[in-house]
Amino acid sequence: MEVAQSAFATNGIDTSLEEIARQAGVGIGTLYRRFPTREDLIAAVLAERYLKLAEVAMVLAEERDDPDVALAEWLTLLAEHMALYRGLSMAVKEAIHDQTTALGRTCKEMVDAGERLLERGQRMGAFRTDITFFDVLALCSGIVMAVERRSEKPNHDDLPPLSPYLLLDIVLRGLRVEDR
Amino acid sequence: MEVAQSAFATNGIDTSLEEIARQAGVGIGTLYRRFPTREDLIAAVLAERYLKLAEVAMVLAEERDDPDVALAEWLTLLAEHMALYRGLSMAVKEAIHDQTTALGRTCKEMVDAGERLLERGQRMGAFRTDITFFDVLALCSGIVMAVERRSEKPNHDDLPPLSPYLLLDIVLRGLRVEDR
DNA sequence: GCTTAAGCGGAGGCTGACTCCGTTTAGGTT
C-alpha cells in the first residue's frame, strides 16, 4: 500500500486519491478509512524520513564545529526532502504550525532538532539572534515552493534553472551576523 | 465588474469563478467570454498596480543613492503587493516565467524595471554578481508564500506572526557582497 | 415592424473530494 503511494513522486502530492486507490488495487473507501485525510497519508509515507532528518541534525550538531556549515548542510537536506514531491513544501509549511494534523506531529521531532541546530549557532555567535527557527523554516520552504514548477507543461522552454542551492546560500549569508 | 472582482481580497485569488459571477450579477458564461482564464481576470484587476510598481522602481533608482536601500524599498512594495490577495504570490511566480499568459505579460514591465534596479546595484558593487533578478523574485515570492496562511481557520491560535519584513531583511543581507 | 448578429446566461458534462451503506470475509462457537 505504502508502495503505491510513492506515486506521489511522479504526480505530486495532490494526486487524486481515487487514482492512488486505483493503483493500489483498493477501494476508495478503504483508503479513506486508513487515512482519513490526505495529510495522514503523507505523514505515513514520510514518517521515517523525518526521523532521519532529526537524527542527522543531531549528528551534525556534534560533528561539525562550524555551526554555519552544520545548518547549511541540514537545510540542504531539508530542502531536498521538500522538493521530492511537488506540493510537499507547501503542505509541510502549513503543517509545521499545526500540531493538530498528523503531518504536523510527524514533523515535530525534526523541527525541534533543527531548532537546536540554529540556537546552538546563535549561542556561538554565528547567527543573528533576532530570528527564530520558524523564520528559517519559512525561508527554506519558500525557496522550495518558489523553485517548484506547478505543472509539467511539456514544451515549457528551458527557463533559467533557479537553483535552490544558490537561494539557500543567499539566505544563509543573511542569517550570519555582520562582523565575523 | 472589476469592482466585484476585488472580492479577491476577501476570499483569495482562488475564489470560485461562479461566486464572482454571481456577485457581479452576471452569468458565468459572460465572465468566461471576457476573461477566458482566471489569469486574464487577475491581470486585468492588477494591471495598473504593476505599472505603478514599474514607475516606482525607476523613481527609486534615481532618488536613492544607496542601491541597497532602493532595492529594499522596492522589494517591500512588491511583497506587500503580492500579499494583498491570498494565492497571488504563487500565481505571479508562475506567470513571471511564462510570457504566454496575460498575467505574465502584465508583469513584464515591472520585472524589467526591478531588474534594472538590481543590476544597477550590482554595477555599483553593492550586490553579489552571481545572482539574477529571477533569483531575487523567487525569494520574494517564496517569502510571501511562506508567510501566507492558506485558509482562515477561525480559532487558529495566535501563531508566531512570521514577519515578511524580517525575512526580506535576511534575504537582502544575503544579497550584499561580503566586504563592504 | 422585421432581420440578424452580437452579447448573454445557465444547463450540462467532467473531475475529484468525501460519505454511507450494503456486501464480504474471517474468526470464533456449537
Place this chain on the structure above:
DNA sequence: AACCTAAACGGAGTCAGCCTCCGCTTAAGC
C-alpha cells in the same frame, strides 16, 4: 461443518467547482 457476528471492504452517490456550448435576448440597421 454450519452458523453467527463484527470488522473490513468497496463503490455508488452527493457535492462543489471548472469550463463549454447552445438557445435566447437585445439592439442596431433596414
